[in-house]
Amino acid sequence: MLDDRGLFIVADGMGGHAAGEVASEMAVQIVARDIGSLRGLDDATSRERIAESIRGANRIIYERTLGEPDKRGMGTTVTTLVLLKGRFLIGHVGDSRAYLLRSGELLQLTKDHSYVQEQVDLGLLTPDEARVHPYSNVITRCVGANAEVAPDTYFGHLETGDVLLVASDGLTGMLEDESLRRILQGPGGPAEWVDRMIDDANRRGGLDNITAICVRIDEHDGKTGEYHVVK
Numbered sequence: 001m002l003d004d005r006g007l008f009i010v011a012d013g014m015g016g017h018a019a020g021e022v023a024s025e026m027a028v029q030i031v032a033r034d035i036g037s038l039r040g041l042d043d044a045t046s047r048e049r050i051a052e053s054i055r056g057a058n059r060i061i062y063e064r065t066l067g068e069p070d071k072r073g074m075g076t077t078v079t080t081l082v083l084l085k086g087r088f089l090i091g092h093v094g095d096s097r098a099y100l101l102r103s104g105e106l107l108q109l110t111k112d113h114s115y116v117q118e119q120v121d122l123g124l125l126t127p128d129e130a131r132v133h134p135y136s137n138v139i140t141r142c143v144g145a146n147a148e149v150a151p152d153t154y155f156g157h158l159e160t161g162d163v164l165l166v167a168s169d170g171l172t173g174m175l176e177d178e179s180l181r182r183i184l185q186g187p188g189g190p191a192e193w194v195d196r197m198i199d200d201a202n203r204r205g206g207l208d209n210i211t212a213i214c215v216r217i218d219e220h221d222g223k224t225g226e227y228h229v230v231k
Contacts, residue, residue, distance in 0.1 A: 006083030012168035015074030050091035061144030075144035113141035170208035174201035190214035
């Protein structure tokens with residue numbers, strides 16, 4: 001998703017096919033509406049605005065699960081990227097991810113809210129073991145499952161030539177970071193990179209739906225030169 005606010009959102013729903021789609025669509029609409037424009041706001045206010053937009057989506061989705069039995073148990077991940085002048089802001093809940101490619105190095109900007117990530121943090125699993133663990137798709141925090149949720153927020157600066165990737169675990173669960181890095185450094189641009197990543201993920205099994213957004217920064221003030229979104 002992109003508009004004149006430089007706003008991108010990936011929401012990966014869960015709780016049954018229909019209910020998951022409802023939760024993810026609600027989250028995108030509510031977060032986009034409640035963030036508004038962050039231009040001209042200081043960092044603390046911007047951070048609180050993006051966090052409150054996610055908390056607001058959580059409250060509305062949770063209330064809907066209480067009133068509609070067929071929606072009980074639904075929820076969604078939310079990873080929101082906002083491009084500002086010379087910097088970016090991310091709000092995050094769940095196991096969708098945001099990455100930054102800069103000068104050939106791929107950095108995962110967000111941390112998964114998942115069972116296996118908790119085990120990695122405790123030193124009980126290695127990252128490689130976590131990737132193939134039978135509970136690798138179990139998340140510990142999502143939007144809509146409980147009355148309250150605590151989003152993570154991240155700030156960073158932008159440089160000309162940066163590439164940002166926001167994607168659901170349907171992509172990142174199938175391709176290792178090194179594969180993502182090679183594709184994002186390959187020929188073409190965001191459209192070709194996203195298509196190549198999805199093709200590779202499907203060749204490896206394509207076990208889940210994929211949502212991916214790729215953005216290349218062509219100007220240092222945060223304006224995007226090219227972007228591509230695939231759902």
